Amino acid sequence: MVEVRQLEVTYSGPQGPVRALAGVDFTLPDGESCAIIGPSGCGKTTLLSVLAGLVAPTAGRAMIRGQPVAARRPETALILQDYGLLPWKTVEHNAELGLLIRGVGAAERRRRVEEVLRELGLWEFRRHYPHQLSGGMRQRVAIARALTLGPDLLLMDEPFSSLDALTRESLQETLLDVWRRGGTTLVLVTHSIEEAALVGRTVLVLSERPGRVAHRLENPSAGRVEYRASPHYHRQCVRLRRLLADGAGRQAGPQRSRRAAGGGGAP
Amino acid sequence: MMRSPGPWGVVGAAAALLVFWHLAAVAAHSPALPPPWPALAAFWQSLGRGMERHVAVSAARVLASLAWAAALAVPAGLVLGRYPALDRWVAPLIYLTYPIPKVAFLFLVIHFLGIYNLAKIFLIGLIVFFQLLVTARDAARSVPRELLLSVRSLGAGETQLFRHVVFPAALPALFTAARIGLGTAIAVLFLTETFATDAGIGYFLVDAYSRFDYAALFAGIMAMSLMGLVLYVLLDGLEGRVCRWRRA
Numbered sequence: 079m080v081e082v083r084q085l086e087v088t089y090s091g092p093q094g095p096v097r098a099l100a101g102v103d104f105t106l107p108d109g110e111s112c113a114i115i116g117p118s119g120c121g122k123t124t125l126l127s128v129l130a131g132l133v134a135p136t137a138g139r140a141m142i143r144g145q146p147v148a149a150r151r152p153e154t155a156l157i158l159q160d161y162g163l164l165p166w167k168t169v170e171h172n173a174e175l176g177l178l179i180r181g182v183g184a185a186e187r188r189r190r191v192e193e194v195l196r197e198l199g200l201w202e203f204r205r206h207y208p209h210q211l212s213g214g215m216r217q218r219v220a221i222a223r224a225l226t227l228g229p230d231l232l233l234m235d236e237p238f239s240s241l242d243a244l245t246r247e248s249l250q251e252t253l254l255d256v257w258r259r260g261g262t263t264l265v266l267v268t269h270s271i272e273e274a275a276l277v278g279r280t281v282l283v284l285s286e287r288p289g290r291v292a293h294r295l296e297n298p299s300a301g302r303v304e305y306r307a308s309p310h311y312h313r314q315c316v317r318l319r320r321l322l323a324d325g326a327g328r329q330a331g332p333q334r335s336r337r338a339a340g341g342g343g344a345p
Numbered sequence: 346m347m348r349s350p351g352p353w354g355v356v357g358a359a360a361a362l363l364v365f366w367h368l369a370a371v372a373a374h375s376p377a378l379p380p381p382w383p384a385l386a387a388f389w390q391s392l393g394r395g396m397e398r399h400v401a402v403s404a405a406r407v408l409a410s411l412a413w414a415a416a417l418a419v420p421a422g423l424v425l426g427r428y429p430a431l432d433r434w435v436a437p438l439i440y441l442t443y444p445i446p447k448v449a450f451l452f453l454v455i456h457f458l459g460i461y462n463l464a465k466i467f468l469i470g471l472i473v474f475f476q477l478l479v480t481a482r483d484a485a486r487s488v489p490r491e492l493l494l495s496v497r498s499l500g501a502g503e504t505q506l507f508r509h510v511v512f513p514a515a516l517p518a519l520f521t522a523a524r525i526g527l528g529t530a531i532a533v534l535f536l537t538e539t540f541a542t543d544a545g546i547g548y549f550l551v552d553a554y555s556r557f558d559y560a561a562l563f564a565g566i567m568a569m570s571l572m573g574l575v576l577y578v579l580l581d582g583l584e585g586r587v588c589r590w591r592r593a
């Protein structure tokens with residue numbers, strides 16, 4: 079279970095403190111999928127970084143399976159939009175990096191990397207370098223690298239936003255295939271309404287910076303096969319679009335002085 | 346990435362240089378600038394009479410200098426680039442000492458390290474050291490944050506970040522710096538071989554000059570340029586192996 083309580087993150091920027099998150103609250107049962115959507119700069123990446131243990135909360139807390147998030151929770155995997163792959167490593171060496179870092183032996187690394195690369199249709203490309211692959215293939219490698227670790231929590235930051243529509247759809251299907259097998263909680267940050275509605279059985283709409291959960295949309299059919307073609311999906315997209323326009327337009331929750339606090343000023 | 350010149354490129358460049366040299370020699374019409382052929386003949390004769398030893402000694406000095414400079418400058422530079430807090434203290438030190446012509450310390454180096462190989466290798470390496478240090482630091486600084494983040498999220502500690510991200514990311518810049526450093530090193534090599542040695546191309550040149558044997562002098566210059574070529578080709582070959590991803 080992912081449990082986020084009154085989470086606040088304030089960065090110390092060069093022009094004084096920057097309040098990225100102000101009181102984010104949500105819980106997510108194991109094995110669920112959650113999409114997070116919100117205006118750019120509202121703290122989505124920050125929220126994922128906290129869950130990944132890369133950024134410490136300024137106040138409040140984030141718990142995973144009852145434990146406060148630690149810097150190196152080995153069962154958490156993070157996939158970023160770009161730059162996640164090392165240009166100097168081939169596909170197979172990129173894919174095995176997490177295992178290598180965790181000290182997994184060579185034979186076991188080979189076995190797991192082969193399994194995952196085959197599953198994602200990357201096996202023929204294992205000797206290629208990232209720059210020899212299309213954007214979609216590269217993102218596939220990033221997913222492969224995460225999956226070799228057998229994560230129970232998969233965090234993704236706008237993973238498909240730079241891909242063309244067809245590639246994006248095919249990767250979304252790959253991702254959902256993986257998720258449907260079970261055992262993995264999925265948290266996906268996206269700026270695409272369609273993607274959020276397709277993937278997230280729960281969709282969190284964040285407010286403008288400093289981010290907080292402005293709306294929560296229950297979307298229990300998400301992740302089902304063929305959901306994309308159903309009228310229900312389209313209705314959910316419309317609903318989400320409205321929530322987003324509403325949540326992004328103004329701050330949710332108690333208004334007072336939040337804005338002033340987020341706007342910087344004397345350190 | 347710079348590629349090694351192909352064999353035909355080298356032949357073509359050498360031919361062009363010889364033609365230019367010949368024209369210059371005809372125009373100058375002076376014993377100090379002999380035409381190519383006597384010099385080539387002198388070069389040919391010097392082979393088997395010690396020229397190989399001079400080249401080998403010089404190349405060894407240059408390589409030893411590059412090796413110690415790289416061994417110290419690269420790790421130090423990468424660490425400085427990763428830790429701005431540390432760099433804030435060290436950077437002024439670097440900027441104060443970097444511009445000093447290290448050759449100015451020749452007398453000091455000789456005083457402490459003697460006049461033989463150690464002093465030469467120290468002085469040559471010192472110059473290359475700064476070039477590599479500054480390059481390594483800047484390269485480590487400009488590693489994309491997202492790369493570090495994503496590898497850290499795989500559980501990498503600081504040493505693993507250096508091994509898998511910072512060092513490989515800096516390699517292309519380091520090879521460029523090594524190439525520039527190699528040129529400097531050979532130039533300084535000549536200076537350090539003008540004293541206290543009886544081997545090396547610098548020595549060979551000074552010796553030829555003192556005998557007013559201009560043909561031999563130019564034979565030595567040719568040997569020096571060939572040595573440079575070989576060292577560059579070696580460096581490029583090493584880069585090709587180490588930075589394979591850039592060729593693929």
Ligand SMILES: Nc1ncnc2c1ncn2[C@@H]1O[C@H](COP(=O)(O)OP(=O)(O)O)[C@@H](O)[C@H]1O
Binds near residue numbers: 096118120121124
């Ligand atoms: N390391 C940092 N230092 C200072 N400010 C930051 C840092 N990272 C992000 N910010 C700021 O925090 C806010 C939220 O950033 P981010 O979480 O990246 O938003 P999003 O991913 O929703 O676009 C932005 O205003 C951003 O400029």
Ligand SMILES: [Mg+2]
Binds near residue numbers: 122123124235
């Ligand atoms: Mg972001």
